[in-house]
Amino acid sequence: MGQSITYKILSAHHVSGSLKPGQALDIRIDQTLTQDATGTMAYLQFEALGLDRVRNELAVSYVDHNTVQVGFENADDHRYLQSVAAAKGVVFSRPGNGICHQVHLERFGIPGKTLLGSDSHTPTGGGLGMLAVGAGGLDVALAMAGVPFTLVAPRVVSIRLLGRLRPFVTAKDVILHVLSHFGVKGNVNTVFEYSGPGVDTLSVPERATICNMGAECGVTTSLFPSDEVTRAFMEAQGRGDGWVPLAADEDASYDGVFEIDLSSLEPLAACPHSPGNVKPLKELAGLKVDQVLIGSCTNSSYADMSKTSQVLDGHVVHPSVSLGIAPGSREVLLHMSGDGSLEKLVRSGARILESACGFCIGNHQSPSSGAVSLRTSNRNFEGRSGTKSAQVYLVSPEAAALAAITGCITDPLDQDVAAAPSFTAPQHFIVDDSMLVFPPEDGHDVTIVRGPNIGEPPRCPSLPDVLAGEVSIKVGDKITTDHIMPAGARLKYRSNIARYSEFVFENVDSSFPSRSAALKEAGKASFIVAGWSYGQGSSREHAAICPMYLGVRAVLALSIERIHQANLCNFGILPLTIQDESDYEALNQGDELEIRCVHAQVKAALEGRPFVVHDLTTGKDYSLKLEVTAKQADALLKGGRLNQVKEALK
Numbered sequence: 001m002g003q004s005i006t007y008k009i010l011s012a013h014h015v016s017g018s019l020k021p022g023q024a025l026d027i028r029i030d031q032t033l034t035q036d037a038t039g040t041m042a043y044l045q046f047e048a049l050g051l052d053r054v055r056n057e058l059a060v061s062y063v064d065h066n067t068v069q070v071g072f073e074n075a076d077d078h079r080y081l082q083s084v085a086a087a088k089g090v091v092f093s094r095p096g097n098g099i100c101h102q103v104h105l106e107r108f109g110i111p112g113k114t115l116l117g118s119d120s121h122t123p124t125g126g127g128l129g130m131l132a133v134g135a136g137g138l139d140v141a142l143a144m145a146g147v148p149f150t151l152v153a154p155r156v157v158s159i160r161l162l163g164r165l166r167p168f169v170t171a172k173d174v175i176l177h178v179l180s181h182f183g184v185k186g187n188v189n190t191v192f193e194y195s196g197p198g199v200d201t202l203s204v205p206e207r208a209t210i211c212n213m214g215a216e217c218g219v220t221t222s223l224f225p226s227d228e229v230t231r232a233f234m235e236a237q238g239r240g241d242g243w244v245p246l247a248a249d250e251d252a253s254y255d256g257v258f259e260i261d262l263s264s265l266e267p268l269a270a271c272p273h274s275p276g277n278v279k280p281l282k283e284l285a286g287l288k289v290d291q292v293l294i295g296s297c298t299n300s301s302y303a304d305m306s307k308t309s310q311v312l313d314g315h316v317v318h319p320s321v322s323l324g325i326a327p328g329s330r331e332v333l334l335h336m337s338g339d340g341s342l343e344k345l346v347r348s349g350a351r352i353l354e355s356a357c358g359f360c361i362g363n364h365q366s367p368s369s370g371a372v373s374l375r376t377s378n379r380n381f382e383g384r385s386g387t388k389s390a391q392v393y394l395v396s397p398e399a400a401a402l403a404a405i406t407g408c409i410t411d412p413l414d415q416d417v418a419a420a421p422s423f424t425a426p427q428h429f430i431v432d433d434s435m436l437v438f439p440p441e442d443g444h445d446v447t448i449v450r451g452p453n454i455g456e457p458p459r460c461p462s463l464p465d466v467l468a469g470e471v472s473i474k475v476g477d478k479i480t481t482d483h484i485m486p487a488g489a490r491l492k493y494r495s496n497i498a499r500y501s502e503f504v505f506e507n508v509d510s511s512f513p514s515r516s517a518a519l520k521e522a523g524k525a526s527f528i529v530a531g532w533s534y535g536q537g538s539s540r541e542h543a544a545i546c547p548m549y550l551g552v553r554a555v556l557a558l559s560i561e562r563i564h565q566a567n568l569c570n571f572g573i574l575p576l577t578i579q580d581e582s583d584y585e586a587l588n589q590g591d592e593l594e595i596r597c598v599h600a601q602v603k604a605a606l607e608g609r610p611f612v613v614h615d616l617t618t619g620k621d622y623s624l625k626l627e628v629t630a631k632q633a634d635a636l637l638k639g640g641r642l643n644q645v646k647e648a649l650k
């Protein structure tokens with residue numbers, strides 16, 4: 001039986017464990033990436049391992065998330081990141097060089113390699129045929145230490161592309177179509193592998209857009225073959241030597257096949273407040289728009305920017321709309337300034353924003369109260385924009401640019417086809433790596449600079465044999481990591497766990513931190529009860545670290561998303577899944593819970609035995625599941641993964 005691309009790469013990187021879907025598998029990680037918001041903690045944890053230098057092939061540290069620098073905290077983080085990169089052998093991408101996923105695609109991605117990034121949109125690299133996976137900062141720190149990464153060997157779904165996109169229909173519409181079919185939950189431990197004749201019609205940046213937003217489905221990653229299109233992209237980046245072809249075997253077997261006729265697609269939009277709430281754009285036509293933001297790691301390539309400028313050329317932004325544009329990288333910006341597209345944008349009245357995440361993470365450009373904001377980014381969770389009452393719609397750059405002119409959602413298919421923007425990729429991109437700082441051969445003499453906001457990585461207590469405490473909060477379905485640990489204005493506390501913990505569940509129930517901390521103070525455990533798909537969205541391990549700091553010892557949820565589940569285990573919080581919806585209904589905030597024989601129960605869970613929780617308030621006993629690998633079980637018992645690995649590296 002032939003192999004999929006996914007299993008070819010997994011087999012080539014297999015260290016131990018099983019290559020059978022559903023089983024735990026350890027793989028070698030070639031490349032790592034971090035960004036500033038998750039990076040400080042990742043490097044503090046790497047430092048805690050006591051190694052002189054990173055041990056993987058390539059480690060890159062990007063500064064792109066928090067570049068607003070209100071107060072000293074961000075700037076201090078950047079300085080720490082630059083110095084620790086030099087000391088430990090990491091390439092440093094300076095603020096201004098661009099968004100990690102865009103720059104990594106341009107400058108470092110290699111087909112067939114594995115990439116682990118402390119950001120959930122790391123799968124963008126799948127556009128180049130990499131097996132690129134998002135993870136928590138600690139997992140990335142360990143990969144930099146040469147420790148194999150454990151994942152569940154995935155199911156592979158083949159998404160077969162046929163035909164060719166019509167004018168004004170874009171890669172964004174392809175992934176929104178995928179999202180409307182697969183939804184934002186229920187796709188854990190799955191890889192979307194794209195195939196079929198339609199693949200040839202898509203450029204690398206288009207493929208990257210599709211892989212990028214596969215993260216919203218909750219899959220492990222998405223990837224495309226590496227073909228002549230990939231070769232041309234890499235050659236144009238001056239990296240043709242790194243190209244290798246990569247295709248699935250003709251008789252490769254898949255766990256599912258989904259066919260998309262590209263020519264039948266139409267412009268789509270993800271409506272508030274979920275990327276999975278997809279509707280045809282034409283059904284929304286006429287809706288008044290207050291803000292348009294074009295950029296983010298989903299849609300900020302040179303092609304996206306060029307097409308945006310073509311749509312805006314000769315127009316001025318509608319008086320009631322604020323249009324912001326953030327090119328994805330300095331390379332993109334250099335092209336735009338050379339080919340006249342930047343001038344077109346400036347003339348249109350667009351506000352040119354820094355090549356960074358900025359608006360996408362709610363770090364600036366928060367819309368006005370109740371505003372309709374049209375964005376090309378990948379997440380429209382309630383409140384993520386910084387304005388809880390805002391209505392955020394996710395669309396393609398073309399649809400966003402049109403709305404900026406007309407002041408309302410406008411179906412691009414109603415436009416003259418001749419007006420559809422087109423783009424031919426340059427034969428040679430403007431390559432300028434001068435904003436990359438390469439580390440010295442020997443970083444021993446480098447002083448690592450720490451500002452006052454940079455704390456110690458938090459210590460995680462080991463699990464006691466009896467956990468007795470209280471349900472400190474009960475939340476519903478699809479609680480994202482943005483709900484648990486808001487970013488935006490709070491982002492600058494990422495390196496200061498004590499301070500950041502004051503904002504856990506800020507927009508859900510702002511009294512949670514004091515309630516949970518009071519339980520901890522009283523020597524009691526704090527338990528979170530949640531519905532389906534708890535911890536969707538980002539890879540931010542702070543959504544586990546800060547609750548741990550506040551004394552949370554277990555999450556009891558109907559389901560928990562992959563990266564968050566791993567982060568919980570890494571920081572000693574039991575990820576328990578409720579087996580019966582009626583149990584979820586029966587559990588209430590304030591219930592006194594007790595978990596007895598915790599150690600024996602963790603071990604028994606590895607054999608598939610239920611995990612029993614007693615509700616002392618209602619007198620009920622619940623049978624939950626602890627679905628963890630043997631390594632995770634051991635980490636839980638040892639008080640987290642850092643303790644476990646430190647012991648192993650001794």
Ligand code: MIC
Pocket residue numbers: 037038065118119120121134361487537538539540
């Ligand atoms: C996001 O898009 O939510 C982020 C901000 O990039 C996060 C990482 C973080 O919270 O720092 C992600 O996607 O993992």
Ligand code: SF4
Pocket residue numbers: 065099119121296297298356357360361377378
């Ligand atoms: Fe940055 Fe937004 Fe992409 Fe996250 S999704 S990496 S915040 S641009």
